[in-house]
Amino acid sequence: MLYTFSEVLEKVNNEVKDLKFERKPYSLFEPIEYILEIGGKRVRPVLATMAYNLYKADIEKTIPIALAIEIFHNFTLLHDDLMDRADKRRGKPTVHIKWNDNTAVLSGDAMLIEAYREIAKSPKEALPEILNLFTDTATEICCGQQLDMEFEQRLNVTTDEYLEMIRLKTAVLLACSLKCGAMAANAPESDADALYDFGINIGLAFQLMDDLLDVYGDPATFGKRIGGDILCNKKTYLQITALKSPETGKEMQDWINKEVFDEQEKIDAVTGLYNKLNLKGLSEEMIESYYQKGLSCLNKVQVDDNRKRELRNLAESLLTRKS
Amino acid sequence: MLYTFSEVLEKVNNEVKDLKFERKPYSLFEPIEYILEIGGKRVRPVLATMAYNLYKADIEKTIPIALAIEIFHNFTLLHDDLMDRADKRRGKPTVHIKWNDNTAVLSGDAMLIEAYREIAKSPKEALPEILNLFTDTATEICCGQQLDMEFEQRLNVTTDEYLEMIRLKTAVLLACSLKCGAMAANAPESDADALYDFGINIGLAFQLMDDLLDVYGDPATFGKRIGGDILCNKKTYLQITALKSPETGKEMQDWINKEVFDEQEKIDAVTGLYNKLNLKGLSEEMIESYYQKGLSCLNKVQVDDNRKRELRNLAESLLTRKS
Numbered sequence: 001m002l003y004t005f006s007e008v009l010e011k012v013n014n015e016v017k018d019l020k021f022e023r024k025p026y027s028l029f030e031p032i033e034y035i036l037e038i039g040g041k042r043v044r045p046v047l048a049t050m051a052y053n054l055y056k057a058d059i060e061k062t063i064p065i066a067l068a069i070e071i072f073h074n075f076t077l078l079h080d081d082l083m084d085r086a087d088k089r090r091g092k093p094t095v096h097i098k099w100n101d102n103t104a105v106l107s108g109d110a111m112l113i114e115a116y117r118e119i120a121k122s123p124k125e126a127l128p129e130i131l132n133l134f135t136d137t138a139t140e141i142c143c144g145q146q147l148d149m150e151f152e153q154r155l156n157v158t159t160d161e162y163l164e165m166i167r168l169k170t171a172v173l174l175a176c177s178l179k180c181g182a183m184a185a186n187a188p189e190s191d192a193d194a195l196y197d198f199g200i201n202i203g204l205a206f207q208l209m210d211d212l213l214d215v216y217g218d219p220a221t222f223g224k225r226i227g228g229d230i231l232c233n234k235k236t237y238l239q240i241t242a243l244k245s246p247e248t249g250k251e252m253q254d255w256i257n258k259e260v261f262d263e264q265e266k267i268d269a270v271t272g273l274y275n276k277l278n279l280k281g282l283s284e285e286m287i288e289s290y291y292q293k294g295l296s297c298l299n300k301v302q303v304d305d306n307r308k309r310e311l312r313n314l315a316e317s318l319l320t321r322k323s
Numbered sequence: 324m325l326y327t328f329s330e331v332l333e334k335v336n337n338e339v340k341d342l343k344f345e346r347k348p349y350s351l352f353e354p355i356e357y358i359l360e361i362g363g364k365r366v367r368p369v370l371a372t373m374a375y376n377l378y379k380a381d382i383e384k385t386i387p388i389a390l391a392i393e394i395f396h397n398f399t400l401l402h403d404d405l406m407d408r409a410d411k412r413r414g415k416p417t418v419h420i421k422w423n424d425n426t427a428v429l430s431g432d433a434m435l436i437e438a439y440r441e442i443a444k445s446p447k448e449a450l451p452e453i454l455n456l457f458t459d460t461a462t463e464i465c466c467g468q469q470l471d472m473e474f475e476q477r478l479n480v481t482t483d484e485y486l487e488m489i490r491l492k493t494a495v496l497l498a499c500s501l502k503c504g505a506m507a508a509n510a511p512e513s514d515a516d517a518l519y520d521f522g523i524n525i526g527l528a529f530q531l532m533d534d535l536l537d538v539y540g541d542p543a544t545f546g547k548r549i550g551g552d553i554l555c556n557k558k559t560y561l562q563i564t565a566l567k568s569p570e571t572g573k574e575m576q577d578w579i580n581k582e583v584f585d586e587q588e589k590i591d592a593v594t595g596l597y598n599k600l601n602l603k604g605l606s607e608e609m610i611e612s613y614y615q616k617g618l619s620c621l622n623k624v625q626v627d628d629n630r631k632r633e634l635r636n637l638a639e640s641l642l643t644r645k646s
Contacts (some may be wrong), residue, residue, distance in 0.1 A: 085389040
């Protein structure tokens with residue numbers, strides 16, 4: 001049986017909702033339930049389950065893997081928010097704001113361990129390879145966060161360095177989700193690898209889209225303030241390109257260094273620089289190119305084309321989204 | 324072949340020394356190498372290897388488990404030092420002092436993941452049960468640290484609560500080390516459980532000894548300043564007992580609340596309260612009692628008594644140590 005995207009999403013959402021951590025002291029686990037309840041798109045666990053479903057119908061077998069990946073992803077958000085001193089996450093106070101820094105550290109640690117508790121429930125034959133992929137991916141994501149923090153201190157980050165950083169910080173977890181699902185279903189290695197590559201390309205496109213929406217999104221549907229990345233000088237493909245262009249570099253750098261400014265003026269001015277270089281168009285071209293590369297990886301997967309339709313639709317919806 | 328304690332220790336020390344984390348960015352992994360290089364007694368990995376050696380001679384097979392446990396233990400020190408704002412660890416600056424708080428968070432996370440990377444190399448048949456025990460233990464240790472932090476804010480912690488906290492924070496990892504070693508050797512379940520209980524009792528005795536040495540140790544051999552726990556109002560069996568005694572409670576509480584004081588005067592005064600209640604003697608009795616309970620657990624392990632000698636000696640040396 002082939003499940004639709006919405007069926008899988010509903011199942012995953014229910015499973016995440018049912019997660020309870022009722023150990024003592026509950027004070028350690030309450031922040032874990034809190035951050036998981038805040039929500040999110042649940043893209044990663046859905047990808048794992050859909051990849052499994054390409055091969056097998058009993059998708060409940062992938063639930064522990066799906067949960068492990070969603071718990072892990074939210075663990076990275078919890079610790080990243082602490083390191084970035086972010087006050088809000090999806091409109092709600094972050095864990096270190098609602099509780100305190102130590103709670104964010106320790107509940108985050110407990111959460112990473114919970115992710116491994118779920119991974120350990122993977123089908124026994126596939127456990128060693130799933131465990132290794134999960135661990136490699138977890139390390140890569142830490143590397144991505146480290147690079148992200150280091151790049152904040154630098155004005156000379158190259159586009160290649162930026163793409164490598166978002167590959168590590170974002171793309172590998174989408175790729176890992178798909179490949180774990182395939183491995184749990186005992187899929188051929190070449191399929192598992194093609195799904196991984198599909199995930200990397202979709203992940204890169206996804207992050208570039210994220211950065212683009214932050215500047216060019218529709219305020220009515222975006223959900224956050226347009227220009228948030230510009231205000232906090234976040235490294236993005238847009239900023240890096242504007243910095244290295246002889247036409248806009250000096251002005252871009254001035255805006256980054258300015259400590260006192262009118263917020264809307266900064267957003268408008270920097271957006272103006274991006275417009276001058278046609279960065280919206282260039283970004284969209286890159287996104288389209290990664291999207292096409294992703295689709296060609298998906299094409300290599302040796303299952304009936306009909307069965308891949310839902311994954312293709314999901315990829316498309318991620319890249320045409322408004323928020 | 325039966326290895327002596329010193330042979331196992333030498334092997335473990337060499338393996339820890341050989342651990343290299345040469346991924347990029349190295350800035351993420353350098354603090355991991357740093358904290359592992361600072362040293363320590365390596366008691367836990369030695370216990371894992373010695374438990375394995377009760378049954379099998381090819382002790383190199385337990386090295387990944389031994390390393391996982393030592394890496395995990397040092398990960399907890401790294402994050403605990405951050406949460407406790409400790410400046411020094413074994414005489415060296417802690418990671419958050421030498422680098423910064425964010426490095427301590429993120430390199431700690433990477434370190435926990437490295438521990439799982441090693442655990443994943445356990446003998447394949449035993450992997451699921453070792454993974455589950457390791458994960459349960461890791462969660463318990465987080466619970467122990469959470470309780471420890473919560474107890475700092477309370478003056479009415481009971482002896483039972485304190486013993487439960489040190490069971491979680493300290494004893495379970497010694498117990499887990501022994502049991503993982505036994506499970507890797509495919510030992511009978513009853514032996515693995517008896518070794519676990521041996522570890523719990525020795526671990527409780529070990530922590531009580533730690534607290535006792537901090538007050539009554541020989542300054543010439545202790546290595547740290549005598550009375551450090553008294554100065555920072557650390558919850559110990561000694562402090563808890565002095566607090567609840569009608570004879571010393573009020574004075575103990577006054578010393579805890581005092582914000583301005585002469586350090587040596589406080590140490591001398593609180594030690595005087597402990598002396599009044601004969602807490603050194605009472606502590607030593609508890610230590611001896613846990614030690615004996617531990618030995619009786621070890622006696623239940625169904626291997627030739629000769630083979631258990633090194634473990635018995637190790638337990639004894641931990642409880643007659645001077646530092």
